[in-house]
Ligand SMILES: Cc1ncc(C[n+]2csc(CCOP(=O)(O)OP(=O)(O)O)c2C)c(N)n1
């Protein structure tokens with residue numbers, strides 16, 4: 001069919017996933033802080049209360065730990081809850097129920113009970129919001145056995161991975177970046193899900209493999225476009241899921257390019273970049289033409305002042321420079 | 330106390346324009362309308378007493394003696410700010426004045442205040458510690474854990490809940506089954522008072538009572554101060570482009586405007602001939618000047634240098 005592909009905003013792609021899945025499955029419910037307020041969740045929850053009532057769309061008191069625990073409990077008892085933390089910083093209050101309970105539950109009861117829940121945390125950084133309102137904590141969750149961690153970077157993935165998360169029998173940590181909310185892209189109208197744990201090549205190339213996590217995938221593509229004009233062909237990979245990681249896709253690419261740069265919006269030490277490079281070193285060492293590299297945030301809390309913020313966050317320009325340096329250009 | 334209230338109000342209102350113009354970018358939660366609480370409570374404290382705040386703490390900081398120039402410079406993100414441009418409006422500190430820190434995570438400092446009270450008790454310093462928090466924080470479990478431990482160990486801690494009836498976009502009735510915050514401390518045996526938080530004398534009297542209770546080693550004390558923010562949750566208002574998108578009914582805002590704590594106190598002072606009109610004028614002029622100079626100081630101050638990004642991660 002040649003009908004034009006429908007475009008949708010990232011945040012509305014998430015919204016569509018909720019509308020469709022809540023329609024299809026009566027056990028889906030959404031709870032968390034700020035569902036009624038665009039200030040918290042943008043347009044992701046638009047129209048849900050009107051359609052599904054406050055019984056299934058619950059704007060909660062400021063009680064992150066108990067609300068997450070309650071959502072986990074509801075999942076254990078047969079519901080399919082989404083619990084949202086409109087800033088992933090607030091989700092730290094709920095680490096106990098996420099890690100001790102949800103992540104371990106299936107294993108510690110010998111597989112007799114599972115926790116089909118989506119724990120959704122939004123990275124909401126920049127704008128001089130400082131240390132407690134800017135953190136990107138995905139590596140923390142990726143470290144925990146029993147949790148899957150997805151990080152969609154396009155509207156298409158945002159919907160497909162939300163649907164997948166809502167169908168998964170395990171706790172899925174769904175992490176998005178508020179900076180992506182206004183991105184537009186093709187989103188099919190039908191219900192579809194993307195496989196959790198599968199990455200995608202965003203741009204083909206042979207000179208270097210750039211792995212970009214979440215928003216950094218977008219910046220990496222931009223950098224790739226710039227580099228192309230200068231004759232450098234970068235292959236850009238977006239893992240889309242960071243646990244389980246689609247390492248084979250990355251390895252395959254590295255075997256072709258012989259170089260790798262991982263770009264991640266989390267902190268350097270103990271970050272996902274280090275993890276990917278370790279896997280690459282173990283599995284593709286002989287193919288590497290020069291040392292693998294990562295770009296990540298410095299091991300520093302998020303600053304407030306605009307001059308410091310500018311130096312803190314990674315942009316396409318930084319990626320371009322890093323690639324050139326790695327290629328000795 | 331009138332002077333403190335005016336200084337806070339003028340400081341807060343002076344931020345409105347720079348926020349609208351985009352000169353101030355960090356999330357800024359104005360204290361306008363709640364001045365009587367910070368003022369009344371801090372007036373009952375000694376300099377060596379300790380205070381922890383929240384995301385809405387400009388008033389607490391100033392009332393405890395924090396420097397206005399450093400406050401405004403911090404909000405602009407300048408190197409001369411009280412947190413050297415690393416924290417912004419939501420991270421204030423004035424250590425030598427006993428203001429130990431404010432943070433935006435709801436409930437984030439309550440347990441820290443318990444710890445500071447514990448330290449005061451262990452060191453036999455007889456310092457009283459104050460924990461300011463909002464009605465929204467009554468949803469956090471850490472508050473109840475803190476009440477329990479503070480009561481158990483008879484810590485010199487004054488819990489001050491500023492109930493402005495809203496937790497961002499949610500009215501109190503949507504986050505609590507009952508309007509009964511003053512009762513939450515009672516099961517722990519902590520004495521508690523429910524106050525008109527827009528009446529600075531009432532707040533002061535209650536705080537004095539609470540502070541002496543703490544100072545005498547009898548344990549923690551709890552105040553619920555009922556008040557209203559006259560500005561937006563964050564920034565000047567919650568309205569978008571002229572439309573009334575503030576979830577709060579206009580009539581409700583108007584009703585509270587009539588209960589403006591500063592007007593209330595001003596009338597009292599004039600009626601009882603404690604201050605004359607000319608005194609009020611003088612106090613206001615002084616505050617205006619202080620605010621103006623603070624902005625000038627802030628604007629003239631440099632931003633932190635990019636090369637100092639990683640400074641202060643460790644001592
Ligand atoms: C742990 C945590 N959860 C959620 C938020 C988002 N948030 C910011 S202010 C606020 C409401 C606070 O309400 P209240 O305590 O009554 O203070 P007020 O803003 O009314 O002064 C919330 C929920 C936060 N900052 N921290």
Ligand SMILES: [Mg+2]
Nearest residue numbers: 463464493495
């Ligand atoms: Mg409140």
